[in-house]
Amino acid sequence: MTTADVEVHEATASRRTESVPLAHLSVELGHFYYGDLGNGFDFFQQHFGRIGRWLAATREAWTDTTQARAPRFSTCVLIDDYFERPGTPSEVLPQLIDAARAADLEIDYVVRESACATADEGLDGAPNGVSLAELTQARLVEEPPRGSTGARPPARETGWLCNGLRSPVSGRHEAMKEAVRWLPPKENVATNHSIFTDVELWDHPDDKRKGVDASADDASVGSSAQDGEDGEDDHAGQDGGSGGRRWSCAMLAAVWQLMRLGMLRDEGAAVAVPRPMPSDLPDDWGRLPAVTRVNEHAAPFSAYRTMSICAPLFLPVEHAVRLILERVAIDPDVLTQIHTRSRAEGIVLPEAMVDRIEYLFVDTGPVRGVGPG
Amino acid sequence: MLVLGEVQTAALAHSTDMVVEQAERLLALTPGERVLVSEHPIAHVVSPDIIAGIDCRLPMSSGREVRAVGTLSGRVSLTGGRVLQGSAMARIEPGANGYRRAWSHYLSRLGVVESIGRADPIGIAEKHLSADRSSSSMGMGGFCARLLATVQRSPLLVRPAPFRAGRSTLRWVATSFGDRPPGTIRFTMERGGVRTFWLTTRPDPAPTLATDVAALCADIARHDWLLTTLISIVERGKIGSADPVDVVARLRPAVDHLLHLWMPRGGRAETELRVWEALERRTGLSRQWEAQVGRIRDQIAMGAVLLHLKEARDAELFPGPHGR
Numbered sequence: 001m002t003t004a005d006v007e008v009h010e011a012t013a014s015r016r017t018e019s020v021p022l023a024h025l026s027v028e029l030g031h032f033y034y035g036d037l038g039n040g041f042d043f044f045q046q047h048f049g050r051i052g053r054w055l056a057a058t059r060e061a062w063t064d065t066t067q068a069r070a071p072r073f074s075t076c077v078l079i080d081d082y083f084e085r086p087g088t089p090s091e092v093l094p095q096l097i098d099a100a101r102a103a104d105l106e107i108d109y110v111v112r113e114s115a116c117a118t119a120d121e122g123l124d125g126a127p128n129g130v131s132l133a134e135l136t137q138a139r140l141v142e143e144p145p146r147g148s149t150g151a152r153p154p155a156r157e158t159g160w161l162c163n164g165l166r167s168p169v170s171g172r173h174e175a176m177k178e179a180v181r182w183l184p185p186k187e188n189v190a191t192n193h194s195i196f197t198d199v200e201l202w203d204h205p206d207d208k209r210k211g212v213d214a215s216a217d218d219a220s221v222g223s224s225a226q227d228g229e230d231g232e233d234d235h236a237g238q239d240g241g242s243g244g245r246r247w248s249c250a251m252l253a254a255v256w257q258l259m260r261l262g263m264l265r266d267e268g269a270a271v272a273v274p275r276p277m278p279s280d281l282p283d284d285w286g287r288l289p290a291v292t293r294v295n296e297h298a299a300p301f302s303a304y305r306t307m308s309i310c311a312p313l314f315l316p317v318e319h320a321v322r323l324i325l326e327r328v329a330i331d332p333d334v335l336t337q338i339h340t341r342s343r344a345e346g347i348v349l350p351e352a353m354v355d356r357i358e359y360l361f362v363d364t365g366p367v368r369g370v371g372p373g
Numbered sequence: 374m375l376v377l378g379e380v381q382t383a384a385l386a387h388s389t390d391m392v393v394e395q396a397e398r399l400l401a402l403t404p405g406e407r408v409l410v411s412e413h414p415i416a417h418v419v420s421p422d423i424i425a426g427i428d429c430r431l432p433m434s435s436g437r438e439v440r441a442v443g444t445l446s447g448r449v450s451l452t453g454g455r456v457l458q459g460s461a462m463a464r465i466e467p468g469a470n471g472y473r474r475a476w477s478h479y480l481s482r483l484g485v486v487e488s489i490g491r492a493d494p495i496g497i498a499e500k501h502l503s504a505d506r507s508s509s510s511m512g513m514g515g516f517c518a519r520l521l522a523t524v525q526r527s528p529l530l531v532r533p534a535p536f537r538a539g540r541s542t543l544r545w546v547a548t549s550f551g552d553r554p555p556g557t558i559r560f561t562m563e564r565g566g567v568r569t570f571w572l573t574t575r576p577d578p579a580p581t582l583a584t585d586v587a588a589l590c591a592d593i594a595r596h597d598w599l600l601t602t603l604i605s606i607v608e609r610g611k612i613g614s615a616d617p618v619d620v621v622a623r624l625r626p627a628v629d630h631l632l633h634l635w636m637p638r639g640g641r642a643e644t645e646l647r648v649w650e651a652l653e654r655r656t657g658l659s660r661q662w663e664a665q666v667g668r669i670r671d672q673i674a675m676g677a678v679l680l681h682l683k684e685a686r687d688a689e690l691f692p693g694p695h696g697r
Contacts, residue, residue: 015407135405141444143476144426150445150461151515154425163476188428189473266405326477329424329444331406335481352477 017268017333021300022341023072025062026260027055028308029100029107030077031253034084036367037092044099046365051309052103054360058307066347072299074108078256081285082114083249089288090281097294108298115272115290116255117247130266132255133247137201141329143188162198163323164188199320201251204244250320254328257321257357259291262302262338263330274301304342304349305356312361325354374549374574375494376583377501377510378462380591381517382598384538387530390454390630393418399529400449415636420449423520424483427511428473431465431488433496434503439488441465441511442473446484449520453634456595459520461513462587467492484583486511498546502561502569506542514542536626538602543594545570547586549578558648560593560656568597572648589645596637596658603627603665612672621676624669632669635662 030047055075063071077096079086086092093110100107117133142154145165164187187194258264264271275289276296282288291301308318330353342349350356385391391399396418397408406421424444431441447461468474468487479485488497501510509515521540544567551573553559559571570590574582610623637649637659653659 015409130405138404138406141424141426141480144428144442146428148427149429149512149515150425150427150447151512151519152425153519189475264405267407326475327480329480329483332483352475352481354477 015268015333017265017331017337018270019337019341020262020270020273020302022262022338023074023299023301023303024066024068024305024347025058025071025073026301026303026306027058027073027075028078028260028306028310029055029075029105030364031080031308031310031314032077032086032096033080034086037079037086041095041099043365044096045102047367048100048103048105050364051362052105054309054362055105058309058360068345068347072303074299074301074303075106076109076111076260076301077107078111078113078253079285080113082112082117082247082252085285088281088283089285090283093277093281093294106295106298108293108295109274109301110277110288110292110294111256111259111272112285112288112290113252113256114285116252116259130271132259132264132271133202133251135264135266135271136251136255136258136324136328139328139330140324141327143327145186145188159202160198160200161324161327162196163326164190164194164196166196166198197319197323199250199323200248201324202245202247205246206244248320250317250324253317254321254324257306257325258328260302260306261304261353261356263328263334263353265331265334268333304338304347305358307358307360309360309362309364311364311367313367315361318359322354322357325357326352328353374547374578374582375465375498376462376547376586377465377498377513378460378545378547378583378587378590379509379513379517380458380460380543380545380587380594381514381521381540382456382458382543382594383521383525383540384534384536384602385451385455385457385530386525386532386534388533388535389531391451392454395529396451396454399524399527400451402449402523415453415634417453418451420520422483423447423449424480425461425516426476426479427486429511431486431492431497431510432500433493434499435493435496437493437496439490439492439497440473441486441488442468443479443486444483445486445511445513445516447516447520449524450591451524452595455630456598456634457521457524458591458595459517459524460587460591461516461520462583463511463513464583465492465494465497494548495551498548498551498571501546502544502571504544506565506567509544513544517542535630536602536606538598539566539605541566541568541594541598541601543568543570543590543597545572545586545590547572547574547578547583549574549576558651560652566601568594585645589648592637592645593649593652596635596662599631599634600658600662600665603631603662603669606631607665607668610672612668617672617676617679621673624672627669628673632666635659635666 029051036043059071059073079092097107115132118131140161142161143163144152164185167185168183185194185196187196259272272290274291274293277292277294293301339349393410393412393416397410400408400418400420402423403421408421409419411417424446426444428440428442430438432438443463445461445463447459450458452458463484463486465486465488468489471489473489497510504510506514553573555573555575557573561569563569570593572586606624606627610620612620
């Protein structure tokens with residue numbers, strides 16, 4: 001016998017990352033809120049009738065620029081069952097799907113917004129128990145203002161994320177004897193002038209104290225006690241996880257983009273895997289899969305790039321979505337997988353994930369969007 | 374290529390050596406991210422990577438500075454349920470533009486810091502290794518300390534720790550240029566306890582080189598810390614002056630918590646074995662460890678013999694009813 005090199009692998013010592021099927025382009029045909037979901041068949045038909053030409057243009061543009069021989073497009077809609085409970089799936093979904101077909105469009109996937117926020121309840125006996133919003137929040141890397149070293153502890157978790165330095169004005173100074181000079185906020189990477197944006201990621205609607213930043217110490221690194229300068233506002237322990245936390249529309253829409261780009265994993269495993277539409281539609285949104293495959297011949301739900309066709313009303317939300325996504329550090333293994341596969345298909349993707357997201361802001365008819373909540 | 378790194382090593386402030394399952398929970402610092410566990414040749418648990426954004430001045434040995442923007446990549450590991458290490462590293466690359474780019478650019482290349490302005494890589498490397506314990510390039514030391522503190526504050530820990538131990542610092546660089554030929558290693562023990570490690574690599578190093586060097590440096594730092602900690606326990610044992618039973622009692626934490634952790638070059642790559650061999654030849658870390666271990670075992674053996682002799686003598690002087 002000759003000696004041989006022995007390779008030993010310990011299963012838990014390696015990071016294996018599941019890959020997910022990918023279409024070329026995921027096109028969002030609508031993001032429907034409570035106020036619009038009750039409008040019935042005609043409303044949907046008008047909506048889809050108006051965006052049909054933009055979908056056609058989107059497909060054509062993709063095929064022209066990539067020269068892909070067999071382009072893979074999938075379409076999807078997002079239904080808000082998180083902020084309010086619309087009519088039941090058995091009422092809403094047939095209307096939606098039929099209205100799209102009446103306008104010569106096919107909805108491939110229907111996604112529940114609450115699936116972005118709460119843990120998957122584990123249909124098919126496959127519980128995974130993760131909140132995709134929490135996974136996303138855990139991957140946020142705050143943008144450092146100039147002068148920040150690695151020694152700087154991350155800002156205490158306030159539920160707010162911004163693109164620069166906040167104006168140092170707070171309610172506190174009014175009580176102080178000395179006048180605090182107002183200073184402007186400052187965008188970190190401004191083009192001459194700042195467009196400073198501060199995005200609320202979550203709140204605690206049950207918390208009656210106005211202006212209180214519920215301090216969530218979660219497992220985040222370094223949210224240390226020493227930077228808790230607002231002593232009187234401290235009520236740590238109220239949180240302990242995301243109990244009572246209400247994610248913002250912008251945060252959930254950011255998660256929605258990450259799902260569509262196939263970027264999220266839980267301990268390396270794929271999340272919110274699409275499941276076929278139940279033959280009997282449930283009366284409870286919670287019993288519908290997170291991602292329902294309506295069209296069994298559809299291209300994969302996740303894609304190299306995304307296009308969202310939506311009303312200009314959604315621009316502020318999408319601006320916030322981009323701000324969030326610019327600060328999400330995607331698992332490098334996932335990025336490499338996607339990069340390798342797209343290159344094998346001859347498709348060149350922008351380096352930064354946020355640059356793979358496109359929009360068409362067009363008139364989609366009278367949309368109410370999200371209410372003042 | 375220029376990679377800067379730092380490792381800080383300390384004892385986990387926990388009353389017992391932590392078992393693997395508990396260590397996995399301790400180091401689960403990011404929801405949805407995996408904790409890596411390997412149990413052979415020694416239990417070794419590693420946290421997910423923790424990313425910190427920076428935009429600061431990066432000093433060079435000439436006294437000049439360049440602006441540096443990007444991310445440091447850090448992690449925490451626990452070995453043998455006792456040795457806690459916080460580490461940070463960053464690959465320094467020249468930025469393509471003379472200005473800071475959108476943050477998404479830096480997040481698409483985690484662990485890379487881009488220099489803005491004219492950077493002298495050797496000068497950056499020299500300055501990184503020459504800084505004392507109180508300062509560090511890009512706040513790497515502060516980042517490591519913060520990572521350690523995050524774990525040491527965990528509610529999973531039960532105090533007090535069974536022995537006192539200091540925190541050690543090892544700073545390292547890997548460069549593919551400079552005067553020294555590829556494969557050269559310079560390991561120094563600076564005053565004040567800071568160790569430095571400089572590896573000169575080939576111009577086209579393997580992509581995994583940075584993480585391999587980081588692992589090797591963590592390995593070296595761990596053994597250097599073990600030796601330092603053991604020596605300090607032996608010193609505090611007052612061998613030769615105190616009562617042998619007291620000496621043995623003072624040496625006991627070493628036997629209970631440290632002696633089994635010495636495992637240099639544990640199942641690592643060929644190049645790392647060579648580095649270890651070279652280090653061993655020059656520093657004699659293992660020889661010194663063996664000598665200390667021998668000393669402890671001799672004390673215990675002698676203590677046992679003395680106790681036995683004392684009992685025997687006592688029995689002789691005061692025979693009991695069943696004596697003889």
